[in-house]
Amino acid sequence: MEHKQVVLVGLHLNDSRDFDRSLKEMKALAEAAGMEVVETFTQALPKMSAGYYIGTGKIEEITAYLAMTGIGTVLFDSQLSPIQLRNLSGKMSAEVIDRTNLILQIFSERARTREARLQVDYARLQYALPRLVGMHEELGRQGGTSGAMSNRGAGETKIELDRRKIEHQIHEIKKGLETVEKERATQRRQRMNSGLPRVSLVGYTNAGKSTILNAMLKSMSEDEEKQVFEKDMLFATLDTSVRKIDPGRDRLPFLLSDTVGFISNLPTTLVKAFRSTLEETKYADILLIVSDLSDPEYRSNLEVTLKTLDEIGAGEIPRLFVFNKADRVEFPRSPAISVPGIRSEDGRITMSAKNPRDIENLIDRIEEMINSRRLECTLVIPYSDGGALSSLLTSSKVEILDYTEIGTKIHGFLKADDYSRYAGYLTEADS
Ligand SMILES: Nc1nc2c(ncn2[C@@H]2O[C@H](COP(=O)(O)OP(=O)(O)OP(=O)(O)O)[C@@H](O)[C@H]2O)c(=O)[nH]1
Numbered sequence: 001m002e003h004k005q006v007v008l009v010g011l012h013l014n015d016s017r018d019f020d021r022s023l024k025e026m027k028a029l030a031e032a033a034g035m036e037v038v039e040t041f042t043q044a045l046p047k048m049s050a051g052y053y054i055g056t057g058k059i060e061e062i063t064a065y066l067a068m069t070g071i072g073t074v075l076f077d078s079q080l081s082p083i084q085l086r087n088l089s090g091k092m093s094a095e096v097i098d099r100t101n102l103i104l105q106i107f108s109e110r111a112r113t114r115e116a117r118l119q120v121d122y123a124r125l126q127y128a129l130p131r132l133v134g135m136h137e138e139l140g141r142q143g144g145t146s147g148a149m150s151n152r153g154a155g156e157t158k159i160e161l162d163r164r165k166i167e168h169q170i171h172e173i174k175k176g177l178e179t180v181e182k183e184r185a186t187q188r189r190q191r192m193n194s195g196l197p198r199v200s201l202v203g204y205t206n207a208g209k210s211t212i213l214n215a216m217l218k219s220m221s222e223d224e225e226k227q228v229f230e231k232d233m234l235f236a237t238l239d240t241s242v243r244k245i246d247p248g249r250d251r252l253p254f255l256l257s258d259t260v261g262f263i264s265n266l267p268t269t270l271v272k273a274f275r276s277t278l279e280e281t282k283y284a285d286i287l288l289i290v291s292d293l294s295d296p297e298y299r300s301n302l303e304v305t306l307k308t309l310d311e312i313g314a315g316e317i318p319r320l321f322v323f324n325k326a327d328r329v330e331f332p333r334s335p336a337i338s339v340p341g342i343r344s345e346d347g348r349i350t351m352s353a354k355n356p357r358d359i360e361n362l363i364d365r366i367e368e369m370i371n372s373r374r375l376e377c378t379l380v381i382p383y384s385d386g387g388a389l390s391s392l393l394t395s396s397k398v399e400i401l402d403y404t405e406i407g408t409k410i411h412g413f414l415k416a417d418d419y420s421r422y423a424g425y426l427t428e429a430d431s
């Protein structure tokens with residue numbers, strides 16, 4: 001794909017580590033949006049300019065560079081206010097894209113399912129609404145219209161019309177989203193009823209979540225159709241996919257879900273729009289919190305992940321920290337993590353999604369977690385209750401010991417709710 005050449009601008013306000021990391025991430029975002037950053041301009045200021053974000057001298061420098069190279073797009077590594085956006089695009093005669101808008105563009109291109117499409121459209125319209133004025137001046141200038149003053153009346157009417165149109169669209173999308181959310185709730189209930197433990201992959205974007213899901217599917221030689229999209233690019237995944245993993249060797253099947261990754265400074269419009277997708281995580285029994293060990297920023301990325309999990313109400317779910325891409329690190333070891341929020345009881349595993357043995361180990365660790373939350377017992381299920389037997393055989397890790405006079409004797413690990421439901425069938429020793 002032909003990459004559009006762009007210029008990147010960063011304002012260095014205080015923390016220099018955050019500044020470098022943010023600029024680097026912005027370049028990766030640009031790449032994910034099909035752009036190539038050919039030049040980066042930075043400026044250190046004690047305070048940003050309310051009207052222009054950066055200083056006028058810097059704006060002139062950039063404008064000169066644009067004129068010289070013929071580049072027409074400038075990225076800003078921050079969210080710009082509507083006024084800053086309007087002023088900057090006016091002064092530089094260029095297309096100005098801020099961090100929020102860039103992420104919105106990527107999401108818009110990637111969204112596939114109806115829900116994701118609705119969510120992205122919702123976020124885009126929310127973003128556009130307060131910025132209509134600037135966009136119109138931009139359009140006017142591109143069309144070569146001069147004398148903005150004389151056109152003002154007509155322009156304002158047009159903006160008012162557009163505003164109403166957008167508000168109407170937002171309203172329609174909201175209705176659509178409500179319908180989708182209901183469908184999602186129904187699906188969730190079905191999954192809960194299936195009795196299978198729910199395991200969720202979460203983590204910073206590009207950590208390897210989808211790769212882990214695919215590797216597990218491959219390990220059980222599933223057809224390729226079930227595979228999800230994985231790629232070295234920010235926000236490869238935007239939708240939630242749930243797959244049943246049946247790992248064999250007497251291990252318990254579970255449902256594994258893969259979802260959109262986190263990033264620092266995720267635009268609030270997007271967080272709001274993707275709320276229901278993100279909140280799915282809340283219903284997991286176990287979280288696999290995936291990090292890219294080969295990313296020098298993995299600690300701060302992990303902080304973002306933990307903060308996001310807290311925000312969506314998934315902070316208390318039992319979890320396993322998965323330090324992935326160990327094959328890309330010279331001396332991989334489970335890092336003695338000092339990230340605030342990691343608890344001593346949290347499990348850790350260092351691994352590579354590209355190594356089938358590591359995937360097997362990961363499955364074993366998941367099984368341990370599933371089982372540790374279950375109660376070991378022996379039951380005798382009366383032959384008259386065939387439903388109980390088949391349900392336990394599929395949803396719990398149990399084995400048949402014997403066929404006695406009164407029923408089937410089984411031994412295994414039961415979920416707490418199954419345990420109380422079938423308490424009447426417990427053998428003497430266990431009850
Ligand atoms: N070398 C190596 N590469 C890996 C490993 N795991 C994942 N990758 C690569 O890392 C890139 C990102 O992987 P994904 O699985 O798409 O990452 P993700 O966490 O799903 O990312 P988003 O969907 O964008 O949030 C891909 O190019 C993978 O091939 C690993 O253990 N080792």
Ligand SMILES: [Mg+2]
Nearest residue numbers: 209210236237
């Ligand atoms: Mg993914």
